[in-house]
Amino acid sequence: MANSINKKNHMKFTLLSLISLLYPLVTNSYNPDYNLAINCGYSTNTTSLDNRIWVGDNDIENSNLLSFTEPTTTNQSFITKPISLSNTQIPFTTARVSISNFTYSFPINNITNSPVFIRLHFYPTSYQNFELSNAIFSVEVNNNLTLLKNFNPLHWAKDSTIIKEYCIQVKPHEKLTITFIPNPNSINQSNLYYAFINGIEVVSMPPFLYYSDLSDLNYQIRSVDTDTTDYKIQNDKALEMVYRVNVGDNQVPPSNDTGMFRNWDNDYPLYLEKQYPQSVSSDFGEHLNYLKNNVPNYTAPEAVYLTARTYGLNVKEDYNVTWNFEVDSTFTYMVRLHFCEFEEIIKDQGYRVFQIFIDDILAEQYADVFSWSHGRLVPVNKDYAVTMYTPKGSSQIEKVNLTIKLQRMPIHSKLAPKYRDVILNGIEIFKISDNNNNLAGVNPKYLSPKEPSSPSPQSKSKNSTIVIFIAVGVSCLLLAFVATGIIVFVRRRKRFESHFEMEETSWKTIKREGSSTLPSHLCRYFTIAEIKAATNNFDDIFIIGVGGFGNVYKGYTDGVTPVAIKRLKPGSQQGVNEFMNEIELLSQLRHIHLVSLIGYCNEGAEMILVYDFMQRGTLREYLYGSDNERLTWKQRLEILLGAARGLHYLHTGAKHSIIHRDVKSTNILLDEKWVAKVSDFGLSKAGPTGMAMTHVSTVVKGSIGYLDPEYYLRQRLTLKSDVYSFGVVLLEVLCARPPLVRSSEKKKASLVIWFQRCYKEGLIVEELVDPFIRDSITSESLKCYCQMVLSCLHDDGNQRMSMSDVVGALEFALQLVTTEEDSKFGWTKEKEKSEQRLLPHFTSEDGSDVFTSSSDDYGSQTSKVSTISTSTEGQPMLSAKVFSEIGYPKAR
Structure with a gap:
């Protein structure tokens, strides 16, 4: 060890x-073809403490090494020194400062074809006639590559040095230029924004x-x-x-x-x-x-x-x-x-x-x-x-x-x-650099000198005077906070209303005291007092689950009806948008295979959702990771069929199609009669509308392991994204293991990739099946099921089944189980023919299997045909964004 x-x-x-x-370190293993260090604002060459020569940008003798250009009429640059020269190291003893653009150019014959380092040295401190807070500028290379934008050195450090290092490839026959661009100044000139630089390095590097x-x-x-x-x-x-x-x-x-x-x-x-x-x-x-x-x-x-x-x-x-x-x-x-x-x-x-x-x-x-x-x-x-x-x-x-x-x-x-x-x-x-040839990020959050700050990557410890100043400032702040607290207590002012930044306009659709835009018969408003009474003031003993939103409690409304109460936790990755989204969606949806929203609470810092209580918990709890009794193959198919019908309703049965966006086994809940219900609609999104629209462009959200690779790579969300996620659930149910297992050997870490590889290479797929149900699945049932899974997991969304076809395929798989059970008491040719009449199964011209779905939940009699491709070529080999926390995975 x-x-x-x-x-x-x-x-x-x-x-x-x-x-x-x-110890003699291995130095100078590489000798740069080009090595230039510039001491900006200096008139002669100087030698630093490490014996490196820094050339002055104001020395005419160095004109063959570099050139400096700026406007020749007004607002020319200044050569200045820090007012308080606490840093005496080169190149931080002088600076070039300007409220206009200025450019350093390096002759083409001096730059080789190899990439170069560019290092920009900044000493953020006070300079004569210039306030450091007004140092806001951008830096560009060759007028097409942005290194810095709206850069404010004060946000990075004060009275400490900053070094920004870049690697670029200079194109053949192109000279290197570095341009400093102050932010535009206001018309009344109240804020004179300026740019400054203390030192520049240009050093060639090995090509690779x-x-x-x-x-x-x-x-x-x-x-x-x-x-x-x-x-x-x-x-x-x-x-x-x-x-x-x-x-x-x-x-x-x-x-x-x-x-x-x-x-x-x-x-x-x-x-x-x-x-x-x-x-x-x-x-x-x-x-x-x-x-x-x-x-x-x-x-x-x-x-x-x-x-x-x-x-x-x-x-x-x-x-x-x-x-x-x-x-x-x-x-x-x-x-x-x-x-x-x-x-x-x-x-x-x-x-x-x-x-x-x-x-x-x-x-x-x-x-x-x-x-x-x-x-x-x-x-x-x-x-x-x-x-x-x-x-x-x-x-x-x-x-x-x-x-x-x-x-x-x-x-x-x-x-x-x-x-x-x-x-x-x-x-x-x-x-x-991104596709816009940009490297500029954002300034760190500014901390005033009166606030204690943790060291930044580029900053050093402040001197003792600043430390004392900070200590005094913090003490004053603490006294002010205490006084404010007493005033607040005496006047009984309103409590701090939220742990999150919320705009008041975001809540115009969710109001109290009878003014809610939500139908009162569909969504009830609960006071925080009612919620606390239902959960014994959020007693931990009532916690039945934990998710990305927060804790889920079992409670009793009106002292009688059992409910599930989901409470947003401070610092949750989900927040106001997900909260509102779930209320607006679920209050308008009613289906036997969707979890019903009973009501909500939005009071003070609390955001709470109240659902029907699902007696048997999540589907995952009956597959692995708990002591619950394992489900039979027939039970699993019945649960999957119910969940598929719920998703099919979202896709086609609501007024507008809805993409769930977070389909997984923990979001399929089971009531006391084992009826499956899809839950957690915080990430759901309206699907594409109109004949010409095929997808919704949006940032990637969902749960790792279940994400549609097409959505992940292209940020194009479609109804088939839910189909892919449901395909992962289908595999999860068959194999009784998580989609991602970081402790497994690499080829088995991703369940999807492992399954696709086994099927493609002709390996024994039965070895993946949960041993508890292995003997109860016939080869015909397994083949039918695997073909459905492969279609759902196709990397091309257009080649996947629709949820309607998934419903039909699951109905067929369930009917096969029923038929196989009946065969124990005797199989007849007549019954076989009858079964074939019930749900046809035939082969398309290209040899792929085709199923015809039966009528859906709403009585639609339209027959739909889906081709289930058995090819796994081109399947995505996405790595598992697994969770490395010891003991339990990070909630997403």
């Missing part, structure tokens, strides 16, 4: 600081350090969203380095990089969630082995590969080694993880195997560094691409959390390693 691996390093780590100063070598078939970037390895970063993309971290040790400064002046931050305390005792391993006694040529020797400094973070000594409980990184949503990121096995005890593959999660997606189920590198002291890295979305599916850019988690192999795993431990040496995270 970790104890045996780290014990020999215990004494080493106590001397780590001293050793790191004395971060860009994909299309000729190298061994290099792969794994897309964790789609579980494919064909993602490429080509030259038309620009990158922003958002994080570069040396895991398990101190910072590696630019002067100790491999020749490209990259800075490697230390991972704790800024990024590592929790540091466990003796979790740092190191070995400065040996040099790396680059002979195997897994990665070039300039990829990262030796100090990165010879230090690592592992599980820690004497750790008994399981936990995730977790790093958290704040990033901009709506962008795709390349995550590079650096590994090197230097522990002498790790002698072969299989000694240390663990799991890697990126943004809670299982990126590597069996991470074995030794098997990747084929030896000790051999560096290796793995690249992954992940797209970040906002929790509520908004298209607006927001700050979100990208996590990297390492997890030990489960103790009962089939692939039990010799040592249950993890290892990671370094992390790099790059933002990839």
